[in-house]
Amino acid sequence: MQWIRNGIETAWNIDYGPTGYTQGAGTTIQIVVNNPYTFTGLSPYITYDAYVQALCGQMLSNWAGPVTFSITSLSGDANCDGVVNVLDIITMINYIMTFNPTPFCLANADVNGDGAVNVLDVIGTINIIMAGGK
Numbered sequence: 001m002q003w004i005r006n007g008i009e010t011a012w013n014i015d016y017g018p019t020g021y022t023q024g025a026g027t028t029i030q031i032v033v034n035n036p037y038t039f040t041g042l043s044p045y046i047t048y049d050a051y052v053q054a055l056c057g058q059m060l061s062n063w064a065g066p067v068t069f070s071i072t073s074l075s076g077d078a079n080c081d082g083v084v085n086v087l088d089i090i091t092m093i094n095y096i097m098t099f100n101p102t103p104f105c106l107a108n109a110d111v112n113g114d115g116a117v118n119v120l121d122v123i124g125t126i127n128i129i130m131a132g133g134k
């Protein structure tokens with residue numbers, strides 16, 4: 001997430017939550033000095049709103065926003081359920097065998113990003129699971 005500063009401020013607060021949440025009731029990250037800022041620990045397929053507030057010495061600006069964003073891919077999550085596990089391997093094998101599994105998320109299933117889904121992606125998914133998922 002990136003924003004344009006309005007003055008000379010160099011630190012901000014960020015507040016975010018699922019889209020439609022009440023601003024102030026979400027997760028607040030205080031005294032962010034990185035712009036752009038990279039979120040961590042977000043859940044895939046959930047749409048978030050985020051607001052930014054500038055810190056001007058002892059003063060706080062009004063909250064600006066929201067900006068809406070989401071994480072739309074999760075490598076290895078072939079069945080698009082938000083987790084990577086053995087069900088995704090079964091889904092990928094079904095796809096490779098042309099059984100047309102549904103749901104099926106091609107972008108997630110193509111773990112190595114070569115444009116095709118094959119046994120290399122199954123191996124890639126096994127590696128993701130062995131590494132603790134996600």
Ligand SMILES: [Ca+2]
Binds near residue numbers: 078081082087088
């Ligand atoms: Ca899955």
Ligand SMILES: [Ca+2]
Binds near residue numbers: 110112113118121
């Ligand atoms: Ca591939």
